[in-house]
Amino acid sequence: MSIKYRNLNPPSRLLLGPGPSNVDPQVLRAMATPLIGHLDPEFIKIMDDTKQLLQYTFQTDNYLTLPVSGTGSAGMEAALCNVIEPGDNVAVCVSGLFGQRMCDIVQRCRGQLIRIDAEWGRAVDPHQVEPVLKQFKVKVVAIVHAETSTGILQPLEDIRRLAHDHGALLLVDAVTSLGGCELKVDEWELDVVYSGTQKCLSCPPGLAPITFSPRAQKLLDERQTQVQSWYLDMTMIQRYWGQERFYHHTAPISMCYAFREALRLVYDEGLEVRWQRHELNHRALMAGLQAMGLRPFAAEGYRLPSLNAVWVPEGIQDAKVRGRLLQDYGIEIGGGLGKLKGQIWRIGLMGFNSTKKTVMVFLSALEAALRAEGYQASPGAALAAAQEVYD
Amino acid sequence: MSIKYRNLNPPSRLLLGPGPSNVDPQVLRAMATPLIGHLDPEFIKIMDDTKQLLQYTFQTDNYLTLPVSGTGSAGMEAALCNVIEPGDNVAVCVSGLFGQRMCDIVQRCRGQLIRIDAEWGRAVDPHQVEPVLKQFKVKVVAIVHAETSTGILQPLEDIRRLAHDHGALLLVDAVTSLGGCELKVDEWELDVVYSGTQKCLSCPPGLAPITFSPRAQKLLDERQTQVQSWYLDMTMIQRYWGQERFYHHTAPISMCYAFREALRLVYDEGLEVRWQRHELNHRALMAGLQAMGLRPFAAEGYRLPSLNAVWVPEGIQDAKVRGRLLQDYGIEIGGGLGKLKGQIWRIGLMGFNSTKKTVMVFLSALEAALRAEGYQASPGAALAAAQEVYD
Numbered sequence: 001m002s003i004k005y006r007n008l009n010p011p012s013r014l015l016l017g018p019g020p021s022n023v024d025p026q027v028l029r030a031m032a033t034p035l036i037g038h039l040d041p042e043f044i045k046i047m048d049d050t051k052q053l054l055q056y057t058f059q060t061d062n063y064l065t066l067p068v069s070g071t072g073s074a075g076m077e078a079a080l081c082n083v084i085e086p087g088d089n090v091a092v093c094v095s096g097l098f099g100q101r102m103c104d105i106v107q108r109c110r111g112q113l114i115r116i117d118a119e120w121g122r123a124v125d126p127h128q129v130e131p132v133l134k135q136f137k138v139k140v141v142a143i144v145h146a147e148t149s150t151g152i153l154q155p156l157e158d159i160r161r162l163a164h165d166h167g168a169l170l171l172v173d174a175v176t177s178l179g180g181c182e183l184k185v186d187e188w189e190l191d192v193v194y195s196g197t198q199k200c201l202s203c204p205p206g207l208a209p210i211t212f213s214p215r216a217q218k219l220l221d222e223r224q225t226q227v228q229s230w231y232l233d234m235t236m237i238q239r240y241w242g243q244e245r246f247y248h249h250t251a252p253i254s255m256c257y258a259f260r261e262a263l264r265l266v267y268d269e270g271l272e273v274r275w276q277r278h279e280l281n282h283r284a285l286m287a288g289l290q291a292m293g294l295r296p297f298a299a300e301g302y303r304l305p306s307l308n309a310v311w312v313p314e315g316i317q318d319a320k321v322r323g324r325l326l327q328d329y330g331i332e333i334g335g336g337l338g339k340l341k342g343q344i345w346r347i348g349l350m351g352f353n354s355t356k357k358t359v360m361v362f363l364s365a366l367e368a369a370l371r372a373e374g375y376q377a378s379p380g381a382a383l384a385a386a387q388e389v390y391d
Numbered sequence: 392m393s394i395k396y397r398n399l400n401p402p403s404r405l406l407l408g409p410g411p412s413n414v415d416p417q418v419l420r421a422m423a424t425p426l427i428g429h430l431d432p433e434f435i436k437i438m439d440d441t442k443q444l445l446q447y448t449f450q451t452d453n454y455l456t457l458p459v460s461g462t463g464s465a466g467m468e469a470a471l472c473n474v475i476e477p478g479d480n481v482a483v484c485v486s487g488l489f490g491q492r493m494c495d496i497v498q499r500c501r502g503q504l505i506r507i508d509a510e511w512g513r514a515v516d517p518h519q520v521e522p523v524l525k526q527f528k529v530k531v532v533a534i535v536h537a538e539t540s541t542g543i544l545q546p547l548e549d550i551r552r553l554a555h556d557h558g559a560l561l562l563v564d565a566v567t568s569l570g571g572c573e574l575k576v577d578e579w580e581l582d583v584v585y586s587g588t589q590k591c592l593s594c595p596p597g598l599a600p601i602t603f604s605p606r607a608q609k610l611l612d613e614r615q616t617q618v619q620s621w622y623l624d625m626t627m628i629q630r631y632w633g634q635e636r637f638y639h640h641t642a643p644i645s646m647c648y649a650f651r652e653a654l655r656l657v658y659d660e661g662l663e664v665r666w667q668r669h670e671l672n673h674r675a676l677m678a679g680l681q682a683m684g685l686r687p688f689a690a691e692g693y694r695l696p697s698l699n700a701v702w703v704p705e706g707i708q709d710a711k712v713r714g715r716l717l718q719d720y721g722i723e724i725g726g727g728l729g730k731l732k733g734q735i736w737r738i739g740l741m742g743f744n745s746t747k748k749t750v751m752v753f754l755s756a757l758e759a760a761l762r763a764e765g766y767q768a769s770p771g772a773a774l775a776a777a778q779e780v781y782d
Contacts, residue, residue, distance in 0.1 A: 005440055005444065008421050008424060008651060010433050011433055012425065013425075013428065015426060015427070019641065020426050020644060023426055028423045028424075030399050032420060033419075034404075034413065034414065035406060035413065035414055037406055037411065037723045038596070040717075040723065043401070046399070046401065049396055053396065070622060071642075071643060072641065073640035074461065076621075108619050196641070198426075205641045205642065205644055205645075206643035206646055226498075228500075228619050228620075230464070230468055230492070231464050231623075247728070248464075249462050250411065250462050250587070250596045251596065252596050252646070253411060253589075253595055253596060254422055254645075255643070257401075264396045332427075332428045332431065337638070
């Protein structure tokens with residue numbers, strides 16, 4: 001070949017889609033730290049710090065709490081394939097793409113799938129779950145806390161109580177909620193919870209934080225069959241992350257550096273403060289969007305502070321507006337997925353990006369982009385409405 | 392909690408174990424580049440560059456050539472679980488830990504395992520493979536090209552020919568060979584080859600380069616059953632890496648940045664030159680080690696240039712010498728794994744670390760560390776022997 005490859009030089013972006021979000025420069029710098037070995041005594045200390053910080057972030061004392069060496073979807077697969085054995089009844093609550101994905105994985109694990117559907121954009125109602133638990137001996141109820149495809153925040157308490165009353169575990173996808181809104185693994189008695197790093201933790205994608213309650217861990221210990229994935233077999237992985245330090249696979253060192261730093265920033269800010277920050281900026285953004293005449297996709301009380309979904313206004317072409325935002329303003333937002341393609345926008349305010357500055361910059365850019373597409377937005381109304389929330 | 396977490400500040404290390412190796416500062420800087428989205432048109436260009444550069448590095452035109460979003464072990468699992476369907480006969484050649492790991496994964500994929508064992512530290516002989524292929528209808532022969540646990544370089548040509556003559560695919564673990572010694576996927580007609588990033592490519596761990604020949608791809612297309620792993624399902628992943636750009640999972644953006652940069656450095660150096668560099672420094676190191684009285688573990692002609700295994704001298708305690716190297720000199724080397732624990736040292740000269748400077752520094756440090764443990768090494772003999780190779 002005689003091609004000349006240019007230096008890596010990606011454009012500067014404000015990442016307000018469904019993730020990745022922008023990463024704090026302190027975390028980026030951590031990524032560039034020279035490597036040490038994955039069995040180095042100094043790396044073991046970094047692992048221990050990371051585990052403690054992750055326990056804090058999940059609000060749990062669970063021993064089996066660590067980052068899986070893959071992105072959030074690897075976390076989903078690790079959660080499911082470790083607790084499911086062939087033939088197990090698994091009830092999956094579906095109200096968006098990620099619930100669907102869980103169904104797919106359950107079947108690949110040869111679990112007996114019992115699917116509980118809610119309309120996309122609505123939360124699953126506990127009354128839908130109860131009859132399933134009465135009819136079947138369900139081992140695991142799986143549910144998405146923060147549905148990244150719709151911006152829905154799913155209440156968990158009643159469903160958790162039902163699951164436990166019927167002897168089932170509750171397995172929770174917290175990819176877009178961890179670090180961005182209230183999530184208390186121990187207090188809420190959640191059994192398996194996984195997440196991603198590139199959403200409200202503002203770390204690059206590449207790890208999947210996960211935690212297993214003692215109840216879930218007991219189930220892992222008592223499995224009759226091997227976990228079908230060697231790479232994601234938690235009983236092997238925990239021998240590396242636990243006291244034994246038994247080699248399983250080479251940890252993604254640089255990602256671990258970044259993850260520890262991202263968690264340290266969460267810890268230094270304090271979770272409660274961080275949740276309030278996400279809530280405030282969410283309210284300001286929504287006020288601005290509504291002042292511009294945009295309709296929220298999710299019902300009030302079920303809106304994720306980290307991911308704001310609104311309907312694309314009638315007569316406006318989704319792709320044109322998103323293209324204009326990207327090309328003219330360097331701003332990425334998300335479109336709809338699956339059956340919502342072209343119909344909604346998903347605007348992330350996650351971690352590092354959940355700031356007043358981001359809200360004001362984005363509202364200005366969106367107003368201009370919409371006006372350029374012929375949409376009638378009353379000039380400045382969005383910014384004024386957002387400012388009112390901050391006042 | 393009221394703990395104060397220190398800034399990340401790992402010690403400086405010379406990484407001469409079985410990987411990770413030290414990373415070129417240019418690659419580290421790429422890791423710290425601010426993120427763009429995984430569906431951004433500019434990221435698509437980075438993916439395309441990466442794919443081309445990886446095809447060059449693998450010496451292949453295979454369309455299905457990309458990095459899997461996990462470490463080398465995820466590459467092993469992806470390779471096996473995509474080609475194996477339940478009940479398939481899979482012959483695995485075992486001459487070390489990584490061959491053993493393949494057996495474990497084959498069984499988790501519900502393949503019929505036919506195990507072909509060679510003594511650890513020896514290559515598998517084609518004469519061991521032929522009767523198996525005659526007796527069984529074998530779908531896949533799996534073999535480790537560079538056995539990281541023993542430092543053995545496995546010749547592939549005869550076994551590949553036998554496999555193809557009997558209608559089987561050859562699946563190859565090239566974790567420690569890619570970029571460090573001759574490997575020509577197309578010319579050698581290899582069907583599935585995977586590797587890691589943290590060995591001879593001198594990129595941080597976290598991705599697994601993989602390639603499938605058209606023969607292997609046909610097999611994927613004709614599967615009767617779903618791949619048991621959703622995360623590693625290549626037909627879905629290739630829809631994201633191919634023309635469709637169909638969202639599967641969020642790519643580990645920063646790792647992709649680093650990987651593109653690492654591959655660019657391979658390309659700029661040129662593969663042949665890079666292989667020769669590894670060979671030269673390997674010969675110098677081995678000459679030095681032998682002048683010090685250390686015995687090579689692998690037979691001549693079967694030694695990996697990137698990973699040099701020697702017996703721990705009699706009367707010397709493995710852990711003490713390695714501890715001294717780490718504490719006093721900041722140098723990491725590898726010990727033996729499994730049945731070789733405490734018996735061999737594995738000294739990596741991979742990618743960025745395969746230099747004369749590294750060889751000389753290491754030989755000096757080892758000589759001093761051994762002498763401190765009471766071993767009689769004639770002073771300066773190792774350096775002189777190494778220098779002679781360079782002259």
